[in-house]
Amino acid sequence: MLNEEQIKQSLEAVLVPEVKRSIVGLNLVREIDISDSKVKVNLASAALSESTQDWLKTKTKEVLGKLPGVNGVEVSFVEAKPKELNKITHVIAVMSGKGGVGKSLVASLSAISLKRQGYEVGILDADITGASIPKMFGIYYRPAGSDSGILPVLSRAGIEVMSINLLLPSEDDAVIWRGPLIGKVITQFWEEVLWGKLDYLIVDLPPGTADAPLTVMQTIPISGVVIVFTPQHLVEMIVKKAVNMAQKMGKRVLGVVENMSYLYVPEIDKKIEIFGKSRAKQMASTASAPLLGQLPIDPELAKLCDEGNIERYNGEIMTTLGKALNQAVSAKPK
Numbered sequence: 232m233l234n235e236e237q238i239k240q241s242l243e244a245v246l247v248p249e250v251k252r253s254i255v256g257l258n259l260v261r262e263i264d265i266s267d268s269k270v271k272v273n274l275a276s277a278a279l280s281e282s283t284q285d286w287l288k289t290k291t292k293e294v295l296g297k298l299p300g301v302n303g304v305e306v307s308f309v310e311a312k313p314k315e316l317n318k319i320t321h322v323i324a325v326m327s328g329k330g331g332v333g334k335s336l337v338a339s340l341s342a343i344s345l346k347r348q349g350y351e352v353g354i355l356d357a358d359i360t361g362a363s364i365p366k367m368f369g370i371y372y373r374p375a376g377s378d379s380g381i382l383p384v385l386s387r388a389g390i391e392v393m394s395i396n397l398l399l400p401s402e403d404d405a406v407i408w409r410g411p412l413i414g415k416v417i418t419q420f421w422e423e424v425l426w427g428k429l430d431y432l433i434v435d436l437p438p439g440t441a442d443a444p445l446t447v448m449q450t451i452p453i454s455g456v457v458i459v460f461t462p463q464h465l466v467e468m469i470v471k472k473a474v475n476m477a478q479k480m481g482k483r484v485l486g487v488v489e490n491m492s493y494l495y496v497p498e499i500d501k502k503i504e505i506f507g508k509s510r511a512k513q514m515a516s517t518a519s520a521p522l523l524g525q526l527p528i529d530p531e532l533a534k535l536c537d538e539g540n541i542e543r544y545n546g547e548i549m550t551t552l553g554k555a556l557n558q559a560v561s562a563k564p565k
Contacts, residue, residue, distance in 0.1 A: 233300050235263045238270060241298060245290050248283060249375035250382045250391070254291070256351065257427035258316045261309055269303040270295055275311035278380030278425040284308055313380040313425040319353075321454040321560050322432045323485065324447055326477075328469030330438035333490035333526065334459045335363045338435035339541055340526075341457070342390050344553030350430035353383060355420050356394035357447055358437040359413045365396045369539025373397055381424045388542045393424050414446035421451050431556075448480040454560055455485035457523065460514055462492060462506045467517060474518050485559040486523035487514050488552075494528040502527075523555040524548050 242260060243253045254260055254274060262273040272291060276284055292304045325338040338354060346352045356364040365371065368386045374397055375382045383391035395416060426432060434451065437443045447453065456477045460466045470487070477484050489511040493502040505528060515522040526548055535541050 233265055233268075233270075233298065235265065237298065238263050238265070238272070238295065241294050242272075242291065244294050245287060247279070247382065248286060251385050251389075252391075252427060254287060255428075257425055258318055259427075261311070268300055269305070270301055271305045271307075273307055273309050275316055276308040276377075276379060277311045277313050277316055278376045278382050279308075280375070280377045283375075310379070312422075314422040317426045317429075319426060319429045319432045321430065322434060322451055323455055323457060323556065323560070324434045324436050324444075324451075324453050324482070325457045325459060326436040326444060326473055327438050327459045328472040329466075330361070332438075332459050332461045332466070334358075334438065335367070335435050336532075336536070337457065337459045337488050337490060337526070338433050339364060339367050340544070340548060341552055341556055342431070342433045343388065343542055343544070344549050344551075345431050345433075345556065346388055346390050346553075347549065348553045348557070350553075350557075351428060353391035353426050353429050353432045354393070355417075355424075355432055355434045356392070356396070357417045357420070357434050357443060359395050359416055359443065361437060362394045362396040364392060364435060365394050366539060367536045367541040368392060370397065376425075383424055383426060386542060390542075391426060391429070393420050411442070413443050414450075417443060417446050418450050444476065445480075448476075448482060453482050455483040457485050457556070458487045458514075458518060458520075459490055460487060460510075461490055462504065462508065462510050464507070464510070466510065467514065470514050470517055483564055484518050484520040486521045486555065487511070487518050488523050488526065489514065490526045491528050492525035521555070521559060523559065524552045 242255050245254045259275045261275050264271040288306045291306045295304045327334045342352045342354050356362050370384050374384050383393045458473045460470050492509055493504050495502050511522050532544050535544050
């Protein structure tokens with residue numbers, strides 16, 4: 232007997248061409264009605280151009296028409312806004328009290344590590360004036376969409392990405408905007424991008440504790456915050472600023488990540504702490520949160536980022552970071 236679950240399983244094969252995710256994964260399937268041997272499917276039109284809607288209608292009829300017992304398929308579209316369709320389980324903000332500590336790197340590696348564990352993951356690049364996520368992932372083409380919304384761009388590994396750099400004529404163009412306009416764009420990336428169903432959305436925050444991070448904390452339902460730092464003594468004060476902001480905004484600090492922790496020299500099998508002794512345990516204590524990982528200075532990682540191939544990185548952190556994040560999110564707040 233034909234049932235709704237069989238229909239949904241079949242619709243997993245219907246991919247939205249511009250983003251290469253299924254209409255089920257993007258949560259576009261609004262209603263399924265089965266009457267005798269006929270199937271009626273209502274799809275949301277959010278962020279879909281007319282040509283994409285026509286293609287999806289044809290493909291849906293083709294896929295469902297092959298099911299045993301189906302003698303007729305009707306497909307129609309209903310209006311909906313992306314924010315009404317988005318179903319995101321966990322939103323993790325990656326922040327730092329200052330720039331240059333590798334926040335975007337940690338955000339990217341977190342997303343990749345979680346994706347390798349089988350989760351559906353997206354990255355919202357909220358660092359509007361210093362966007363670097365597309366460069367690291369080798370993404371240079373503009374996102375598709377319509378008047379009703381924007382479709383994210385899919386990375387090679389299947390991570391959804393949205394960044395202001397994808398909307399600029401050139402990635403080198405400077406974004407010279409005041410705080411309110413930056414805040415508006417971040418809100419649009421949350422509300423007007425069709426993220427669909429995601430297990431994790433990683434939000435790469437700009438450095439500091441000013442307008443943009445404030446907009447994210449106030450607008451987006453953050454599950455928790457990850458704070459990135461480097462070994463220098465000065466960083467303790469900066470970490471405290473980030474922790475204080477998260478606490479004042481009522482957001483959990485899920486953990487801390489130390490970047491540029493050491494340089495491993497394989498010829499002598501030794502870790503050299505170039506920027507001073509690791510302060511990982513101290514910072515974890517300062518934040519009253521677990522240490523999620525320590526990133527080494529790795530020339531191979533730097534090379535892959537420059538080439539736009541960060542998803543090829545296979546350092547040890549790629550196994551541990553996603554697991555640590557998942558555990559931190561799942562742990563009960565103290």
